[in-house]
Amino acid sequence: MTATTPAGFRAAGVAAGLKASGASDVALVVNDGPDAGVAAVFTSNRVKAAPVIWTQQVVHGGLVRVVVLNSGGANACTGPAGFQDTHATAEHTAAELTSVSGRAYGAGEVAVCSTGLIGERLPMDKLLPGVGAAVRALTGDGGDAAAEAIMTTDSRPKTAVTRGDGWTVGGMAKGAGMLAPGMATMLCVLTTDAVATPETLGAALRAATRVTFDRVDSDGCMSTNDTVLLLASGASGVAPTEAELTDTVTAACHDLARQLLADAEGATKEVAIEVVGAANEDEAVEVGRSVARNNLVKTALFGNDPNWGRILAAVGTTSATFEPDEIDVAVNGIWICRSGAAAEDRSRVDLTGRDVTIRIDLHAGAAEATVWTNDLSHGYVHENSAYST
Amino acid sequence: MTATTPAGFRAAGVAAGLKASGASDVALVVNDGPDAGVAAVFTSNRVKAAPVIWTQQVVHGGLVRVVVLNSGGANACTGPAGFQDTHATAEHTAAELTSVSGRAYGAGEVAVCSTGLIGERLPMDKLLPGVGAAVRALTGDGGDAAAEAIMTTDSRPKTAVTRGDGWTVGGMAKGAGMLAPGMATMLCVLTTDAVATPETLGAALRAATRVTFDRVDSDGCMSTNDTVLLLASGASGVAPTEAELTDTVTAACHDLARQLLADAEGATKEVAIEVVGAANEDEAVEVGRSVARNNLVKTALFGNDPNWGRILAAVGTTSATFEPDEIDVAVNGIWICRSGAAAEDRSRVDLTGRDVTIRIDLHAGAAEATVWTNDLSHGYVHENSAYST
Numbered sequence: 001m002t003a004t005t006p007a008g009f010r011a012a013g014v015a016a017g018l019k020a021s022g023a024s025d026v027a028l029v030v031n032d033g034p035d036a037g038v039a040a041v042f043t044s045n046r047v048k049a050a051p052v053i054w055t056q057q058v059v060h061g062g063l064v065r066v067v068v069l070n071s072g073g074a075n076a077c078t079g080p081a082g083f084q085d086t087h088a089t090a091e092h093t094a095a096e097l098t099s100v101s102g103r104a105y106g107a108g109e110v111a112v113c114s115t116g117l118i119g120e121r122l123p124m125d126k127l128l129p130g131v132g133a134a135v136r137a138l139t140g141d142g143g144d145a146a147a148e149a150i151m152t153t154d155s156r157p158k159t160a161v162t163r164g165d166g167w168t169v170g171g172m173a174k175g176a177g178m179l180a181p182g183m184a185t186m187l188c189v190l191t192t193d194a195v196a197t198p199e200t201l202g203a204a205l206r207a208a209t210r211v212t213f214d215r216v217d218s219d220g221c222m223s224t225n226d227t228v229l230l231l232a233s234g235a236s237g238v239a240p241t242e243a244e245l246t247d248t249v250t251a252a253c254h255d256l257a258r259q260l261l262a263d264a265e266g267a268t269k270e271v272a273i274e275v276v277g278a279a280n281e282d283e284a285v286e287v288g289r290s291v292a293r294n295n296l297v298k299t300a301l302f303g304n305d306p307n308w309g310r311i312l313a314a315v316g317t318t319s320a321t322f323e324p325d326e327i328d329v330a331v332n333g334i335w336i337c338r339s340g341a342a343a344e345d346r347s348r349v350d351l352t353g354r355d356v357t358i359r360i361d362l363h364a365g366a367a368e369a370t371v372w373t374n375d376l377s378h379g380y381v382h383e384n385s386a387y388s389t
Numbered sequence: 390m391t392a393t394t395p396a397g398f399r400a401a402g403v404a405a406g407l408k409a410s411g412a413s414d415v416a417l418v419v420n421d422g423p424d425a426g427v428a429a430v431f432t433s434n435r436v437k438a439a440p441v442i443w444t445q446q447v448v449h450g451g452l453v454r455v456v457v458l459n460s461g462g463a464n465a466c467t468g469p470a471g472f473q474d475t476h477a478t479a480e481h482t483a484a485e486l487t488s489v490s491g492r493a494y495g496a497g498e499v500a501v502c503s504t505g506l507i508g509e510r511l512p513m514d515k516l517l518p519g520v521g522a523a524v525r526a527l528t529g530d531g532g533d534a535a536a537e538a539i540m541t542t543d544s545r546p547k548t549a550v551t552r553g554d555g556w557t558v559g560g561m562a563k564g565a566g567m568l569a570p571g572m573a574t575m576l577c578v579l580t581t582d583a584v585a586t587p588e589t590l591g592a593a594l595r596a597a598t599r600v601t602f603d604r605v606d607s608d609g610c611m612s613t614n615d616t617v618l619l620l621a622s623g624a625s626g627v628a629p630t631e632a633e634l635t636d637t638v639t640a641a642c643h644d645l646a647r648q649l650l651a652d653a654e655g656a657t658k659e660v661a662i663e664v665v666g667a668a669n670e671d672e673a674v675e676v677g678r679s680v681a682r683n684n685l686v687k688t689a690l691f692g693n694d695p696n697w698g699r700i701l702a703a704v705g706t707t708s709a710t711f712e713p714d715e716i717d718v719a720v721n722g723i724w725i726c727r728s729g730a731a732a733e734d735r736s737r738v739d740l741t742g743r744d745v746t747i748r749i750d751l752h753a754g755a756a757e758a759t760v761w762t763n764d765l766s767h768g769y770v771h772e773n774s775a776y777s778t
Contacts, residue, residue, distance in 0.1 A: 045702060045705040045706055046705040046706075046707075046711075046713060047701045047702055047704065047705030047713045047729070048705075048713070074698075076698065076702075077697075077698055077701050077713075077726070077729055077730055077731070078730055078731075079714065079728065079729065079730035082730075117698070118696075118698025118699070118701070118702065119697060119698040119701075119726070119730070119731050120731065219684050219685070220682070220683075220684060221683055221684060221685045221699075221702070221703070222702065222705070222706050223702060224698075224701070224702050224705065293609070294609075294610055295608050295609060295610060295684070295765075295769075295773070296608070296610045296773055299769070299770050299773035299774045300773065300774065302770065302774045303773075303774025303775055305774065307507075308466075308508060309463075309465065309466055309506070309507025309508040309613075310507070310610075312436045312466050312507070312508075312613070313434060313436055313465075313507065313610070313611065313612060313613050314610070315436065316434040316435040316436030316437075316611070316613065317433075317434055317435075317611050318435075322435075324435060324436045324437070324466075325468065337466070337508070339468065340436070340466055340468065341466055341467055341468035341471070341508070342466070342467075342508050342509065376684075376770060377770065378767055378770050378771070380684075380688070380770075381688050381691065381765060381766065381767050381769075381770055382767070384684070384685055384688035384689065384692075385688045385689065385691045385692030385694065386692055
């Protein structure tokens with residue numbers, strides 16, 4: 001149930017020594033075709049890691065046959081030398097694949113993803129041999145090994161599979177902090193054996209990430225390395241409609257996004273902020289994101305305190321359409337705020353569980369959106385004050 | 390050295406029983422004239438507390454002779470009944486002052502400020518007798534008692550005095566959390582015995598708050614109750630120029646803003662983010678605020694980690710003019726990032742002290758601005774998960 005579940009893909013994960021722990025840290029996903037279609041979504045951070053800049057160029061032509069990924073170093077803020085390292089990684093990956101398969105691979109078909117500490121060069125003397133080992137370890141059931149090799153502070157690998165009629169979408173993701181606006185901080189490789197043009201893949205992927213990864217806002221911090229790739233082998237011989245592809249890719253993204261949320265650093269709550277009655281969807285998202293990023297709301301949730309006053313204060317900082325004396329707020333089903341003032345008894349709200357639903361009715365229209373976040377806990381402070389990303 | 394240091398002012402602080410602790414919780418500042426000029430700046434949060442809505446109306450005419458303040462309850466999100474409570478407080482204050490002084494006071498001359506828990510009605514049966522007691526306790530050296538009565542989670546009262554040539558500015562403030570965009574969450578009453586029109590007072594106050602309170606962003610959370618008032622008695626008989634008044638009011642605001650930062654809930658660091666080389670001042674502030682609000686930067690500072698990669702990632706989320714490969718970053722004087730990549734040895738950065746200076750050179754122009762913030766600590770999480778605001 002991984003990135004190698006769809007037909008036409010092989011993967012591997014090996015330990016190259018980038019991680020001091022000795023855990024696996026280099027992953028490879030190879031699309032054996034017959035097709036080599038690709039679509040991608042990247043971080044909107046203007047400070048982009050070298051592999052993001054490289055991969056943006058590579059996917060431009062719509063054809064990618066290989067993704068090489070490493071944990072143990074983000075290769076971000078490393079200057080021109082860091083970009084050379086990414087280029088050399090792609091060249092080496094193509095050369096090794098060519099030598100073992102007898103089929104010709106070019107660096108321009110190799111996407112590169114990196115994750116780990118920002119600002120330090122990658123140890124190329126370890127990474128390149130690791131790439132060679134990964135090429136020789138490629139198998140048709142290597143998806144689990146690949147998913148493990150891209151973990152950083154993740155406590156567990158994250159994989160998903162969703163199925164169409166005669167075709168399949170598989171995927172893996174990593175990310176446990178720096179979960180962020182515009183995209184949860186993460187690497188994600190999705191695979192499918194559906195037959196689809198790069199244009200259709202791009203439309204499906206953008207539609208899927210817009211309502212899944214884009215709406216996970218664990219800590220408001222946007223990474224320099226976020227990359228989501230969708231590779232299509234066409235090996236099923238089935239060409240779904242764009243709508244069918246979108247639905248199935250969205251389901252896989254939703255599954256992975258929830259796994260990211262569940263594994264967020266130090267979090268004790270998974271919080272769905274449902275904004276309803278908005279004038280339009282953008283305003284619903286703006287309100288949801290404002291509440292998701294409010295440290296006073298997040299610490300209150302950590303303390304099992306249904307503090308609706310802090311929620312209203314967060315809503316009040318947005319430009320969305322609403323009247324302060326018309327807002328209703330429910331926490332886990334109890335409408336503790338009606339018309340902008342206290343309503344049902346707040347002691348009736350049960351916040352002892354891990355899942356929390358905050359429902360905000362703006363009474364300004366018919367649009368709605370859900371944004372997912374976590375609480376702000378001692379664990380988050382501990383992990384992020386002790387660990388350098 | 391308080392709000393009663395300038396000539397023409399009396400103040401008081403008394404315990405009315407709003408705080409469970411029994412500490413003082415009602416404050417009064419009275420301007421005995423001869424002038425009664427006023428200027429004010431309020432929260433830009435669209436969810437405004439009843440006293441904010443009331444006081445916005447009162448100051449509109451430019452004349453205020455009394456400020457009544459309470460801690461122990463914000464009177465925010467309390468609906469029309471909450472507004473009635475504020476109105477009744479102003480009426481009662483005016484009536485009590487009239488009865489003890491023989492001089493006629495009207496509710497329309499009484500500004501009201503409240504701070505404490507959002508969403509609960511004030512216990513008027515305690516507040517109104519407290520107002521009466523405060524009226525009877527008014528003295529020409531009551532500034533310290535008033536500053537104590539407005540404290541919530543503050544660990545100490547905050548007062549300041551700055552002097553012009555023959556005239557004086559005094560002030561008090563409260564605020565130790567919810568320090569926020571657009572204005573540090575707080576109440577602040579400034580007094581002066583200068584002679585000045587409401588227009589001059591307004592221009593001086595806006596200029597002062599723009600570069601002081603507006604640039605303190607402790608935790609990115611904006612309150613429903615922020616109010617800064619400047620009252621002028623004219624008792625010195627000296628009429629400074631607008632520039633002189635602005636400078637002296639700015640110095641008082643700067644002093645109080647730094648006291649707020651020093652007393653921020655649970656913080657272990659006071660951080661000045663100096664952005665230089667910006668294309669314009671707005672962009673410098675945008676960059677400073679983005680870094681100030683980034684939880685990963687803030688937790689790194691708590692951990693004494695000079696994590697410049699997280700700083701660059703925060704800068705990268707802004708729309709300011711810069712090239713990622715031209716940014717320099719110094720922490721406490723050590724330029725650990727030059728041209729967007731690692732430079733001086735990060736181990737040379739000493740973060741063991743309480744004061745931290747982050748200097749970011751965008752190399753995009755000649756403008757600069759400083760934004761002040763705190764780290765994100767276990768203490769912040771503890772205080773805000775346990776305390777309802």
